[in-house]
Amino acid sequence: MSTSVVPGVSGVDRARLRTLLELEQAQFAERNPRSAAAYRSADSLFGRVPMTWMNKTSAHFPLYLATARGAHVTDIDGHEYVDFSLGDTGSMAGHSPAAVTEAVRRRVEDLGGLAVMLPTEQAETAGAHLASRFGLPRWSFSLTATDANRWAIRLARAVTDRPKILVNSYCYHGSVDESLIVTEPGTEGVPRPGNVGAPVAVTETSRVAEFNDLEGLERELAHGDVAAVLMEPALTNIGIVLPEPGYLDGVRELTSRYGTLLIIDETHTFCAGPGGATRTWGLNPDIITIGKAIGGGIPAGAYGLSAELADRLLSREDLDLVDMGGVGGTLAGNALSIAAVCATLGEVLTDKAFDHMHALAERFEAGVAGVIAKNKLPWSVTRLGARVEYRFADPAPRTGTEAAAVHDQELDDYLHTYLANRGILMTPFHNMALMSPATTEQDVDLHTRHFAAAVAELVPTQATR
Template sequence: MDRINRPALTDRLREETALFATRHPGSAAQARNSAAHLLTGNGMNWWRMWPGGFPLCIREGQGAEVTDVDGNVLVDLCLGDTGAMTGHAPKGATEAIAASLYKGSSFMLPTEDHLWVAEELERRFGFSHWQYALSASDANRFAIRWARMATGRKKVAIFNHAYHGAVDEALAELDESGAVVPKAGNIGYGIAPSETTKVVEFNDLEGAKAALADEDVAIFLVEPALTNMSIVLPDPGFLEALSEACRDRGTVFLMDETHTISEGYRGYTGTHGIRADMIVIGKPIASGIPAAVYGFASDLAQTIESRYPAPEDEDALGIGTTLTGSAVTLAAIRGTLEHVLTEEAHRHMDALAEHYEAGVKSLFADLGLDWSVIRMGARVEFLYDNTNPRNGSDVLNSFKDYDLNAYLHVALLNRGFVLTPFHNMALMCPATTRAQVDAFHAAFREILEPVVGRD
């Protein structure tokens, strides 16, 4: 039952889009000029998907706020889609990174930070051995390679509609008949993903066991909760049972915390005490400097080290690129762990997210909207239905309401709030305040009320 007043929505979307254009002439000019110099007018593909007809051009960000080139100040609940979960320009990390720049950024050699970071990561996340990468995508790619080396197997297993970045093996999905096909939008694959990848519905333990039964799966890339289309939480005991099943079948069990790092100080893995063979942590780990880390349980590290050729024989190709583990990335990770993503900061972010969640729930209730609100630590999503999704297929169409999406996002931008464009995610950073969340609630009410039908 659509509780949205569609004629009102059409009118308001037109008005808000016009207002958006009026209030952002500088961003509009940047977008116009970019059309002749950047492919599809965008330096980065995802800008195309920002609502309003063109992306905001940002002049600077401080804490939970950004200022665009037209001087508009906005509360940023998108935070670079997790890349800026630290908040913009977080003081302790920014100073550490800047200092490291003046001492050289890239040597292809270790610095003292490499060991400090590995020790801190072990303390926090419990994995004994670490390596570095430039992105969580790269970390996943390298993890797949190490797992293939350790197991002598080739296949990769993933959940349907999970997110593992730009990794070829992970850009697969199930079609209606249950066959593995290229994910919609996978424009440039060279090999049918069914040759490399098994896809299982999230929360389907029997399906996962069936995929593992042939003992040809090197690694299961596990997104602890689905995060790329709303949030789908695991059933109680699901991840624990899957971890056991992987161990039974000799498959490397990897927790990809690319987004679930919002769950807390120790990630989803540590917070919930999930046993895993590997972990990947990217995005905010270096306060916006491109970097990721990945960790190995000690028995897996031993297996890999025992199979590794001597340095004079062979390099391991496909692992790392030249700037991987550079001095500046490690200084940035250290600064972030030491000063920004602390236990105390996560407590603050969690509490604020709870407050955000409660306010949005109460607003939906007031308006008679039976919409879901789901929280994972500092991250909160809402859906335009209440179907209690248990897997990616359940939520696939839940936010494909293009007009409603566009209206909510543009109207919020016009009132000074940035919500993640691809879905309806809000994220709290250490600098986000209760007053900002309260102001969001008020603005959200103001824009929702006029488009909700009162039948």
Template sequence: MSATVDPARVAALTAAETAAFVAAHPACAAEATTAREHLTYGVPMSWMAKWPGPFPPVVREAAGAHFTCLDGVEHVDLCLGDTGAMCGHAPAATVAAVARQAARGLTAMLPTPDAAAVGAELTARFGAGPSRVSRWQLTLTATDANRHVLRYARHLTGRTKVVVMDFCYHGTVDEAFATLDPAGRVVERRGSIGAPVPPSLTTLVVPFNDVDALRAALDGGDVAAVLMEPALTNIGIVLPEPGYLDAVRALTRAAGAWWVVDETHTLCAGPGGCTAAWALEPDVVVVGKTIGGGVPVAAFGLVPELASAIEHRVELEDIDVGGVGGTLAGNALSTAAARATLTEVLTPAAFAGMTARADRWADGVQAVLDDAGLPWHVTRLGARAEYAFAPVPPRHGAEAAAEDDFPLQQLLHLHALNRGLLLTPFHNMALMCPATTDADVDRHTEAFAAAAGALTA
């Protein structure tokens, strides 16, 4: 529990907010009871059980930056599908493209013209400047993309190990469910379910922002790839220190290891994510759910020499059984959604407005913290911002994890939910979409001020 708040007060406030939530959502409660008859945890995917309160809101409809639950309560959505709906709910251009393509066919295991257009648009965003990422493959999820990239890296380098950052997150990639114990040994991350092998066999773990640790990990000569976000996100936002990513690039090149930049969550930094915003030079870029406007799609892009090596080193006869692919990957519906979302929704102009709203949100939260005397901090990354329960930003994932406070987080999220505001359940993140307004942001600031007042009264 955070040293800045009284645990007994947190518990009492949580009980009151829980009672208020249940009273205001009888239809959602009834639907949750029905769902428990046939769905494990009462939800279609287990992590949906992590929302604060005894059951999650059940969505009736969603549009733009808002959704309405079964009880008719309209919410400002600051979660936006944990970036899956970063373009807003049901954006007109994406909906129209999906409707057109649905009438023409959903999938055929064959390319459509949209696929090449998506590849060209992704190259324009991520392959410009010093980056040369310009050859793309489409998948359904960023998890799939990361898995495929790691297989290719091991195949082409002949090496077995992958380096990840301590407390990273890359979907359900097995190699990424590893962390460091107090003695510095690689162990399974807390909560890891059914690991196929001990992670120390596949993975080396280093702290983010630690150049010496990365250098030591690469010195063994057995690393195929360094898989990382340019800024950690799912443990709270942890930004790179000046010069750190340049050092990562130099070290991986010297060691002959692939530098894989996972932009699934950091696309919030701009149209080309941190790769474009910070002029990075990765070997591979992974992008995920954001690019489909809510329709499942992801992609990985490679520099030309790696793409060429793959084409020459993977036998055509075995191209479908090598552990890379999926019959729905690159399907017509997903590629149509991605083309429309990238070219008509998540435009540079849209990002400018989204970033301005995120700055307004962060400024509002910081003002509340200052007024309330709460020694917490706010971190910004483009269209996204988060607050955390420590006076200064963390340097790496372990510091971010140590400052977390799950009961306090649940209270703050439930307090917001009761005032028609949805935050991401895994952290204190607010994400802006093109439809988010100043009024939406100010509504959060007002509610957050009320929560701070209740905690410090």
């Protein structure tokens, strides 16, 4: 086997990588016959899975869930894993935390009424939790962050009477149509590759600027047709891209100058602290959207409004915000979701829990950085609160387009499969690791040991180069 390193951004021998990947995928198939059989027999499901993104797997078929508690899951073949994916943030509170389980049990068994078109008193408590954490005083609930973003966009268009939404290239806002646009030199943006069934050309609804590019943002805002900038305060799903000093303040200044609303999507950046990046970095948005983690594993999303914006909207007699406005959903704000939100925010994802999670993330980051340095790899590791990401580039990308350009699917697949074969689950879309209140130092150290072993297999030692 050759040990020469082929020049390239990832700094690894591609032939060696392919050989190791094939070996790990073969081991994965041998270890997981019941999951493989379940996948083969799922004829009634579109793509053989209940949701098509579950086909994002490094080893040709997904693992099937048996049980999940705390920071660990067990598959139907009986293998236990440390779970650093945590439902891609949906289980940031850990799997089935006791307070959420009890709140859900009480709602189901003692109180009932899971789908009733009546509010519960608990909803005010849930809204107050969000207002206290994120600073905006008026909140409404959805079932997903995607829905929250869609409704926030409609409200922004209504109150500004402008048609377009501006997003960052390679941002993540769920399946919102307006967000599926990326930059391309010499254009006003192009559809993100792979988009499915767009209702109209995305340039009709959207403008796009690179993250960390204030000049590009101002150039697009100067057209005067942007209702809102919808952004993550740090890019996440393309790999963590942190804001440069002054960038977020510049975004707020420019949006205010051009009469554009600022919508901050905290769905993934909630990991930055108890009030997300908004509180941690002192941001001042007009609207905040969030989902996933706030329900402790139960579907829940929400959007919050500034008092001034809420009053402007409610004073508009021409807007039907009750029925035909498209800002509802029969199951939004249901009693079960509200109970889960109250328990998650009130008892699980506390300030103390975030202190624990951040300390573990620092330990995870240090372990990965040590392996990268020891092997002299052109890789980097980035931390955002309780979330850590390793990238196959150094320095780390500063825009979404740069992050997309250094993506290495083959290397991702090797590391993910290697780790899964040794009892560690990473987020299948990228190399994200998230800490929960139930995660331990032992869990983190297990990853460091096996990550080091995976790299040692891949990268020859100095003596053999």
